Each structure stands twice: as C-alpha cells, then as structure tokens.
Amino acid sequence: MTAARFELKMDVEEKEVVARAAALAGTTMAAFVRNAAKEKARDLLERESRITMSNDDFQALTRALNGAFMPNAPLQNAMDLARKVRRA
Template sequence: MPAVARFDLKMNVEEKDVVARAAALMGTTMAAFVRTAAKEKARELLDRESRITMSTQDFQAFTAALNGAFSPNAALQHAMNLAREVRRA
C-alpha cells in the first residue's frame, strides 16, 4: 500500500457548497473530488511547464546551432585541456 499523507484545506462556505454539489453530481465524496481535480490540474501544469515551445524561426536557429560546427572559446578550451591532463595523471 502506498504511503498516505494528510493535507488539510480550509475554504469558505460558498466554496464548500460548490465543491459539495459538484462531488454529488460525480457521485463521489468531496475529498475524492478535490483530490482528483487537484491531481489533474497539477499534471496539466507540470506537463505544460516541462515543454519548451519555440516559434518556427527559433526552432530553425536552434537546429542550425546544434548542427553547426562547434568551436570552444578560450576558457572552455583551457578547461578541456586541464581535464585531459587530470585523466592522464
């Protein structure tokens, strides 16, 4: 059985009435209704925020940068040289 955590929620009388009526229409408890609604909303938000949306122009610039020749700047070249020396030691 998965671990269970408690979450307390306070709402005003009007909010409680709305949730109670909606839960009754769904044939479920208020707790189950709120839990399901919160989980759905959280998943939508997490899904939306885990994606990067680019315009066509931005995507083309991004892919061109990925496909283009790479040349490290002086600081990165120095760091890579140091890393090669450390591996040999």
C-alpha cells in the same frame, strides 16, 4: 501507501458547488477535491517542464545543434590540457 492529512476551509458557496459536482461525478467531496487538485497540479508541472520558443529561436537552435562544433579559445585550451593530463 502512507496517508497524509490536508485540511481545507471553504466558504458555504464553494462547498455547495464542490458537493454538487462530487455528487454528479458519483464520488465523495474529499475524493473529488483530491482528484481535481492532483489533475491541476500535474497539468501545471507538465506545462512548466516544457520549453517554449518562437519559430525563429527554434530555427537558430537547430542550426546551432546541427552546425560544426568550433570551441572558443578558453574551451580549446581546457580540452588541450585535459588531453595532456590523460596521457600523463
């Protein structure tokens, strides 16, 4: 693993709180901050990767996915053209 440096400035009160929490966790301040930042970042990234919708929207999506596929005119024309090109 290649290490990358990241510097962080805190005021005295913030540092004291982090130092106390790190001591309670039995780890260093650096490890405590690194783990807390990583956990928070993963939570945020995981939350942002989900799609959230109302029950009505979910029902509409389900009906659309389960319903019969009916292409509109431009899509039908493109599909017909693609079939002709493949045969040529």
